[in-house]
Amino acid sequence: MSTSHAAPHEALWSIGELAERAGVTVKSVRFYSDRGLLPEAARSGGGHRRYAPEALERLRLIRSLRALDLPLPEVRRVLEAGAAADRVLEDAVAGRLREVGGELKALRWREAALQLVRECPPAELAARLRLIGALGTPPSTAPLARFWRAWLPPRMPARATAAFLDVAVPQPPDEPEPAQVLAFARLHAMTTAPCPDGQQPQPEVHRLAGARGAAMLYAGLAEAYEIAGPQVRRARDPYAGEALDAYVAAYASAYGSTDTRQFRRRLASRLATEPRLTRYWELASVVRTAPGALPEPTPGDADDWLRAALERDNAEGA
Template identity: 55%
Template sequence: MVSEESWSIGELARRAGVSVKTVRYYSERGLLPEAGRSSGGHRRYGAGALDRLLLIRSLRGLDLPLPEVERVLARDEALEEVVARRLRELGSQLAALRWREASLRLLRDGPPGERAERLRLIGAVSVPPDTAALARFWRRILPVRLPARVVSSVVDAVVPGIPAEPCPGQVLDFARLHALVSDPRVHLPGARPAPPLPAGEYRPAVLYEGLAEAYALASTELAAGRALREGTALDCFVGAYAHARGTVDSPGFRRGLLPLLARSEGPVITRYWKLATGLFAPGEPVLGALHHHLSVALRAQVEAGAR
């Protein structure tokens, strides 16, 4: 028996603000409960069907695929889980759109003679981009005896994130950085940076943990407008190298450290930091810059003591 509160398919469609075709499609998929059938065998729908149809329309209006809507309706998956997943997907799509927009502006506004090269560079980067190649680069060049936890800490600190709102210049810097770390010639033994300490016994974990502390101190001192030449950060910086070698900090050790620091950076690492610096968030410590500041401060201190 059909309830007096039931509606025909056309009446339901009008109440929900959708087409009859849409109602029929959802009915055939079993998403709308029927209140019964008319004497002529036509479907009749009640308030439950209207509530369900309005819910489906809302979820579809948020661009949720119908299979996910069906899982929500069947309570196979919570609405919160579906929404969270959809937000992640949209975030990735928006990141890709922003990257493409900045890439197009880079090509549009760049010198005509550089467009082909720029197009080649950005074409080699996935959209949205990721930093996996950068992480692999550092994992290759870090000492093999470095504990995994230290490696992860170093990689997290030296690999910049992808800017949420990239400008054309950042797209170009990242594309060039990606090309640098992906170049097979960079990974040849002769192209790698020199070890951070001379050949022989030294404790890499002690060195890198000590450097992390020195960089944190240097960042604080520079933010406060203090010079590094006589600061705690410089002593910590030199001490990291001395402790890793099992020796003590001294004027002689500091003099001998200068050429070692110059060799350890090398053209590839220098190029890396030149390109990567602008990709870090404002206010985020850039280890390459901090290392350079500390090296310059040490040279100035040693040269002043030699006069």
């Protein structure tokens, strides 16, 4: 990249002169030159590097980009972009911002985990360390999603599965409290632990309804939970009404039945024997709830309220 006739020799600077003007070390100038980021204008008779005055601005730009922690390949792209340099720089900065955001989130999770250990009673320390040690920083939601994919019926439509996972899988907060770290660690442990019999329990309705019926079931349950949410939030006693009607209708469509008094009694009996995930929803609520905020009702809370409403409705209709 030598251009020995680019400028009069007396107008060129030695590597030391350039380093002094830029306020950097000779080692830094040599480093950027060796990587082709800072072209030399010529070589002296003794083979020493010589730089044109414009190298000073280029070196200052390199230092500014490196101060932003942009990697060398991104610095090279900006330097070589010509007229598109502003756009390339904008893209590079946006990418680095995303990376820094991830790094900050990891640090906040690590900080909360350290606080959790510091505040832990000695008798619980070993168990708590095992829980935290199984998590990444920040933790991944993939184990929770796998758990629910195994719970849901096979071949359930992708859109219905995605909609359910959006509700069922809590996202790790960006700035967690120690209690949220502990709750997420317990969710991780719960969803990755092997089932006692080697097979994850399934609600009977999944087997009877099939994939298509289960998709209709979960769509109907989502509607029922949404209707019941305000009542759960206000801690109202369970009662028969629109939410319960939507709840029963969801199961009736899955079972290929109709909403009758007899069906409601059979449904209550079936629901009483199905596997419960109460603890999962309790932990998910802790993860989702911001410090100082009132917890939002989870699908588990709404389901408990609706089951109680069904039991009460059956008792009153007996």
